[in-house]
Amino acid sequence: MLQTISLLVENKPGALMRITGVLSARGYNIDSLTVARTLDPALSRMTIVVDVDPQLRQQVIKQMNKLVNVLQAIDLTEQPAVAREMLLMRVRAPMESRTAILKEAEIFGARVVDSSIDGFALELTGDPEKLEEFIDIMRAYGDIDVTRSGMVAVSLEPRKLRLSPPVPKADPVLEDPIRKGA
């Protein structure tokens, strides 16, 4: 069963590797993964869709929350959330089918982002099921090339973000009798 995980992470080298490591160590295959920075450029928001045994979903979230670079990991699978994905498609369109292709695009709300004698480049945003349907239909018109963005999701409930405050650094040198004498 696919699980949708939303993470708020520090934008640091290795953070992605640590997070995917939690999944790859268990042999889970990632269905999609998106990362981009948030309003605070020091942080990134990540959405991962992954096939996890239902009884291990909580454990995976806990393991991710344990990572030092992860500020928050939440399971959106059964939570109120909006999930969207974007698709870019190149479709070969000979003269006789151009009108039909544009009609289909219009039905799905896809935008034409490039047009040439050979065909069109189309852009479509929606939930993954809608994208699948669109792909199926466009296949009927000939060769297509598809790049999908992977899912991005946002929780519809405000989430309290609990962060650890700075810890003053006690200087053990001052308490160390050996060095105090020196």
Next chain:
Amino acid sequence: MPNLMSGSQMLLECLMREGVECVFGYPGGVMLPLYDEMYEHPLRHVLVRHEENAAFAASGYAMATGKVGVCMATSGPGATNLVTGLVNALMDSIPIVAITGQVPTKLIGSDAFQEADTFGISRACTKHNYLIKSIADLPRIVHEAFYLASTGRRGPVLIDVPKDVLQSQAHYSPVSAIHLPGYKVYTAGHAGQIRRAAQMIWDAERPFVYAGGGIIASGAHEELKRLVELVDTPAVCTLMGLGGLPSSHRNFISMPGMHGSYAANMGMTKSDLLIALGVRFDDRVTGRLAAFAPHAKVIHVDIDPSEISKNRTADLPIVGDAKRVLQRLIKALEDLAPEAAGRKAEARRAWWQQIRAWQTEHPLAPEISSTEIKPQHVMVEIDRLSGGEAIVCADVGQHQMWAAQFIRFNRPRLWINSGGLGSMGFGLPAAIGAQFACPDKLVFAVIGDGGFQMSIPELATIASHGLPVKIVVVNNGYLGMVRQWQHLFYNNRLCAVTLDCFPRAESLAAAYGFPGRTVDSPADLRPALEQAVSEPGPFLLDIKVSPEENVYPMVPAGGAIHEMILRPPQPVSVPK
């Protein structure tokens, strides 16, 4: 006016500020700037003979003291050799910091000489790891590493330092605070949960304390003793928790699990309330999970939220530091005691009678013979010399289980072994670390002939420092635990388990310049051990034990813990 320092100087300054007294390491090309700085630095560097043993020695040091152990290695092979020691520290929650050299930043990724992706390799082997790209980050990272290693659930942290970072110069100013917003340390435990736990404990008819390494890590041994006495409940300590409750305590029911005592495993199976403290329901303890403690509600106290309900669902989870939580739990129990303490008196009396009956029925009794040295006999004699007070560093295998069964530990931090990872070759280097940490204590390295032969190079380290480690090789000429499994589960088809050509102990020790002795008769066992202990320096004892002895009781892998093999094959099943 801040000081101008090199990266090497800054690193050493940070180590001193962390109170580091001694590091275990092995130099190499990219580490030369650091080692050059150590030439006239007060920090003590112990040169081990293999990097893996630097990590093990640092772990032994950390386990004996509770302080952060430090190891160092060079780039490439030096760093990769640390891997087993890092994973071992991760599995057993040992606070160590590993510092590895790296090729200069400009060469990273170019397949330079002795380059390895240490940052990538150590990701899965550590609690956290760092690659320092600029000297400006160095002090912050070093202090963060020590903070991470020594707080929360302890563990290994690795810092990879490129050579040019060690060589570059910058003004140094001390770090005033650690800021890790995503690193949550849970300490006190939830007050409401603690109150509910106290109620459950007084309401239980067959309570049973299952205490583990978390007791040792948080220094909660006094609190554990107080809890066990206040509620008068039977208690077991896991392999990692031995010494958490004194082995001589009347409520102590030995170790549970695959080679645990009959009373420990039966107690867990029949209990109606498991009070699990700093444990992780390891498969070697629980056996077949579905059959583990089937009648018990579980109170699970652990500092790591991801341990709660990982293997066994907790009826009452408390996330926190064992010491803090126990202090508050004891208070809550005392508050309720006036009206609650006697409530289940009748059931509690019957519970204790049952526990004592199991203990009498199948005690953990050592095999002792007058014609051959039984390995259990060796442990009994070590126990006699230790009196529950010596440090015992074990390797991995049969001898480790016998030591855990028959050597008593009346304090925490005396029993040092590789539990979760089960890494052979751990015992001798760990003993080196422990002896450096506790120079005045009696330290035994109790090792099988297999693990010993993985650690022979460290005899040089021991000799070079005149460390008075008493090395006791429990020599059965086999990889004993593997032989035991082949014997029991593979029709005794012994494959690749015979260890012949063991070097003569007298000659081997003499080659390193200290005494050694071979013992092959039971009559010589005690005098030989006494001789070893009376020698001021190191001593190597090769004790030829009966080769085909098996560890019992035994729960076969995947079996239920109440279905133990108590003696050579005759499974005993107790109806529920």
